[in-house]
Amino acid sequence: MSKTPAGVPRKRGRPPNVVPSEEYRSRLEDIVSVAAEVFRSRSYDAATLDHVAAALGLSKASLYYYVNKKSDLLRLVFDRAITAALTEVEALAHITDPRERLIALIRHQVRLVLREPSLFAVFFDQRTGLEKSDLAQISLKERRYLRQFVLAVEAAMAVNAIPQRDPRMVANSIIGLTSWCYKWFDPRRDSPEEFADICCELIVR
Amino acid sequence: MSKTPAGVPRKRGRPPNVVPSEEYRSRLEDIVSVAAEVFRSRSYDAATLDHVAAALGLSKASLYYYVNKKSDLLRLVFDRAITAALTEVEALAHITDPRERLIALIRHQVRLVLREPSLFAVFFDQRTGLEKSDLAQISLKERRYLRQFVLAVEAAMAVNAIPQRDPRMVANSIIGLTSWCYKWFDPRRDSPEEFADICCELIVR
Numbered sequence: 001m002s003k004t005p006a007g008v009p010r011k012r013g014r015p016p017n018v019v020p021s022e023e024y025r026s027r028l029e030d031i032v033s034v035a036a037e038v039f040r041s042r043s044y045d046a047a048t049l050d051h052v053a054a055a056l057g058l059s060k061a062s063l064y065y066y067v068n069k070k071s072d073l074l075r076l077v078f079d080r081a082i083t084a085a086l087t088e089v090e091a092l093a094h095i096t097d098p099r100e101r102l103i104a105l106i107r108h109q110v111r112l113v114l115r116e117p118s119l120f121a122v123f124f125d126q127r128t129g130l131e132k133s134d135l136a137q138i139s140l141k142e143r144r145y146l147r148q149f150v151l152a153v154e155a156a157m158a159v160n161a162i163p164q165r166d167p168r169m170v171a172n173s174i175i176g177l178t179s180w181c182y183k184w185f186d187p188r189r190d191s192p193e194e195f196a197d198i199c200c201e202l203i204v205r
Numbered sequence: 206m207s208k209t210p211a212g213v214p215r216k217r218g219r220p221p222n223v224v225p226s227e228e229y230r231s232r233l234e235d236i237v238s239v240a241a242e243v244f245r246s247r248s249y250d251a252a253t254l255d256h257v258a259a260a261l262g263l264s265k266a267s268l269y270y271y272v273n274k275k276s277d278l279l280r281l282v283f284d285r286a287i288t289a290a291l292t293e294v295e296a297l298a299h300i301t302d303p304r305e306r307l308i309a310l311i312r313h314q315v316r317l318v319l320r321e322p323s324l325f326a327v328f329f330d331q332r333t334g335l336e337k338s339d340l341a342q343i344s345l346k347e348r349r350y351l352r353q354f355v356l357a358v359e360a361a362m363a364v365n366a367i368p369q370r371d372p373r374m375v376a377n378s379i380i381g382l383t384s385w386c387y388k389w390f391d392p393r394r395d396s397p398e399e400f401a402d403i404c405c406e407l408i409v410r
Binding site: 041042043044045046124125126128129162163165166169170172173175176177178179180181183184190194195197198199201202203 | 246247248249250251329330331333334367368370371374375377378380381382383384385386388389395399400402403404406407408
């Protein structure tokens, strides 16, 4: 760690009392995207901050301006994934027609995952690396997220748009159907909108 | 590594020219199950052979009778998962009624994953740890596996049991719907047969 002239260790990173600039925030977004790619291809536990810095074309010292340690990056990956998911799904809660609402949720989930498949690959598959307190925060938001799907499924059952079964299990089924694509989807070959259509046709009567 | 009296290093593990005993094979099966649990809870890259030995109540020296290195265990986890999957799905290929065959495949996939959720969690989520040659072997078998689903989906489309869409995408959709349960299913709360029923009702008309 570098030292100030008086010999006091200087804290890493951006001065905490300054509002982050647009440029800082945009750079941090890039860093999170690249970290997700690196964690996906190497696995979080095998990856190092050196790998992430190299993939960004940054020095490790420059990366320390943005994060203090590897688990900060993992938390940022999870934060971005669940925040985007929750914001978008709650914005669909106003749709009153049950069929339309369920279709909107299915399309949302497909688009969300396929917009940043590496981010969601890490989100879904690599949570053992998360700090416990971070995992608790994420789990809370995931429950709110599942709740939106359960509500939409219950409404769709009431109009016979889907079979009348345990709403929580049906909601998890639909999340699985629509999310699994990060494991097989190839954007050079497959169309996101075609896959979204297929999911809607398979599920909604 | 231990030495023979003459000072020649003794090779680790079972003598290669002896047919493995029933007891040896059964013990190895247990080791693979426990390794899958350890790799799932700690992640493959963060886990060590010491962790696996401790979870088995074995010394590391005893574990070396069965495997030479951690990646042997990962290969055995993957082998067991894809071999069980492929054997069982190919045993269903004789079913001539397209609806019945698709229903049998859906039920098979749910039961397979829920029989050993940790094994399949590692299989689906932790392949970055696999040696390249092992991954190539696994991928070949996975293609044969997907093929069985594609054939069943095409036959089901021909009798209007499911919407007529790209069979590969539909097959992957059904595999996602039925496999995702290792992420949320709780055997203290959820019934595998109820979930299998839900998947069939959601998909098959």
